[in-house]
Amino acid sequence: MNRYEAYLPILQSSLRELDDWRTQYGEEQLVGFTDTPQIIDIIQDLRERLEGNYPFHHPQYAGQMLKPPHPIAWIAYTMTMTVNPNNHALDGGPPTSEMEKEAVARLAEMVGYENPYLGHLTSGGTIANLEALFVAREIHPQKAIAASSKAHYTHRRMCRVLNTEFMEIPDTHDGGTDWNYLMENLDKVGTVVVTMGTTGLGDVEPLADLLPELNKHGVRVHVDAAYGGFFKIIGSQLPSSNHWASLNEADSIVIDPHKHGLQPYGCGSIMFKDPSVGSFFKHDSPYTYFTSDDLHLGEISLECSRAGASAAAFWATLQLFPLSEDGLGEYMTSTVTAAKLFYRLLERSDKFECFKEPELDILAYFPIPKDETLSSISKLSTALFQAGAEAAPKEGLHLSLYKLKAKEFNARFPEYKADDETVTLLRSVLMKPEHEPFVTKLAGRLHTLLDKL
Numbered sequence: 001m002n003r004y005e006a007y008l009p010i011l012q013s014s015l016r017e018l019d020d021w022r023t024q025y026g027e028e029q030l031v032g033f034t035d036t037p038q039i040i041d042i043i044q045d046l047r048e049r050l051e052g053n054y055p056f057h058h059p060q061y062a063g064q065m066l067k068p069p070h071p072i073a074w075i076a077y078t079m080t081m082t083v084n085p086n087n088h089a090l091d092g093g094p095p096t097s098e099m100e101k102e103a104v105a106r107l108a109e110m111v112g113y114e115n116p117y118l119g120h121l122t123s124g125g126t127i128a129n130l131e132a133l134f135v136a137r138e139i140h141p142q143k144a145i146a147a148s149s150k151a152h153y154t155h156r157r158m159c160r161v162l163n164t165e166f167m168e169i170p171d172t173h174d175g176g177t178d179w180n181y182l183m184e185n186l187d188k189v190g191t192v193v194v195t196m197g198t199t200g201l202g203d204v205e206p207l208a209d210l211l212p213e214l215n216k217h218g219v220r221v222h223v224d225a226a227y228g229g230f231f232k233i234i235g236s237q238l239p240s241s242n243h244w245a246s247l248n249e250a251d252s253i254v255i256d257p258h259k260h261g262l263q264p265y266g267c268g269s270i271m272f273k274d275p276s277v278g279s280f281f282k283h284d285s286p287y288t289y290f291t292s293d294d295l296h297l298g299e300i301s302l303e304c305s306r307a308g309a310s311a312a313a314f315w316a317t318l319q320l321f322p323l324s325e326d327g328l329g330e331y332m333t334s335t336v337t338a339a340k341l342f343y344r345l346l347e348r349s350d351k352f353e354c355f356k357e358p359e360l361d362i363l364a365y366f367p368i369p370k371d372e373t374l375s376s377i378s379k380l381s382t383a384l385f386q387a388g389a390e391a392a393p394k395e396g397l398h399l400s401l402y403k404l405k406a407k408e409f410n411a412r413f414p415e416y417k418a419d420d421e422t423v424t425l426l427r428s429v430l431m432k433p434e435h436e437p438f439v440t441k442l443a444g445r446l447h448t449l450l451d452k453l
């Protein structure tokens with residue numbers, strides 16, 4: 001049976017029952033629901049075009065942060081979007097606005113924020129980070145927002161949008177982050193962005209080590225955990241456990257349910273520890289907000305219309321996978337296990353080397369070239385990346401490439417001749433639960449493809 005077929009009866013009966021609710025308001029003449037032959041043709045075309053995608057569903061896709069949502073999210077989203085509530089305001093979708101508040105309450109519990117806090121879902125991590133930086137600028141209008149070179153590029157760009165100064169914390173000589181430089185320049189800094197789970201290699205920046213000094217100087221701390229946030233569930237088992245334990249001390253936190261929360265795209269979140277920052281979002285609107293005196297979601301968000309379906313999908317998913325070690329935590333553990341296993345397999349091989357041991361579930365590695373030069377690593381990595389993507393569907397391997405500064409690479413591998421300013425490595429995000437049982441095959445395919453080059 002097709003992987004989605006088992007769920008079709010419940011989707012079908014739920015849509016039928018929703019229709020009963022619709023017709024309580026009286027039968028109407030339906031417009032636009034009749035041209036089925038054409039719809040069928042168009043959907044056929046669409047299906048064919050979708051097959052132009054890489055196999056995001058399959059563990060052989062071990063490239064970027066991409067995977068299909070869990071069926072519970074798919075069903076909840078599909079059903080809800082036929083109603084199409086708008087979580088801009090309570091008027092736009094009373095039930096889904098409630099679901100949003102409930103879902104964000106689970107996220108707040110997970111990070112350790114106590115009531116009252118402020119939080120809501122967003123269309124993604126970029127807009128969620130923009131809100132955090134907007135509040136940061138309102139609080140410290142004359143000071144810079146600082147982030148490491150490993151932070152997501154959105155922070156630098158959003159500082160331009162906000163017309164506020166961005167300070168990139170320089171790298172150390174070996175490519176790490178020079179946190180000492182930050183500490184020596186705190187008088188110029190209003191807010192520091194700490195990334196927990198960098199987009200490149202899944203590094204967890206040392207929140208717990210930075211907090212005392214930042215607190216002492218009244219510097220705000222924004223944690224960008226768009227990718228890594230759900231690792232908090234299993235934080236106590238990770239080498240970065242002390243940093244995860246300090247998460248509740250951050251002033252604001254971004255977490256993307258559409259990355260590790262099993263959701264379709266269109267679901268990020270932002271939380272503020274101090275709810276009074278809601279005053280920065282304050283506005284009067286003659287159009288909306290007539291049903292309740294509660295603070296409306298639209299009053300604490302830069303975005304106006306937002307899909308109630310996203311809230312419904314995330315809410316439903318949390319019913320099935322609570323944010324506990326035996327809930328979503330099992331998925332998170334499985335990804336870390338997969339990455340560790342893949343790391344060990346590659347380390348054992350005399351054909352591959354890992355850039356370093358993964359902290360979460362992202363790994364950078366490279367085929368060992370005959371001559372020890374960076375350009376040969378880049379050439380081999382790129383060739384392997386292409387060979388994997390071009391192989392027959394059942395033998396394929398879909399990876400991503402990762403460019404590193406030569407000095408960062410050479411700090412770990414000084415024996416390689418730096419004949420180029422950068423080196424291109426292979427990168428794999430092992431974020432699917434299907435990866436754990438597949439990593440041995442992944443490593444096998446890497447070797448087979450390399451032998452053929």
Ligand SMILES: *Cc1c(COP(=O)(O)O)cnc(C)c1O
Nearest residue numbers: 124125126152199224226227256
């Ligand atoms: C993905 C990501 C973002 C951007 O979020 P989108 O949901 O893609 O807009 C920001 N920061 C980090 C650390 C990320 O991994």
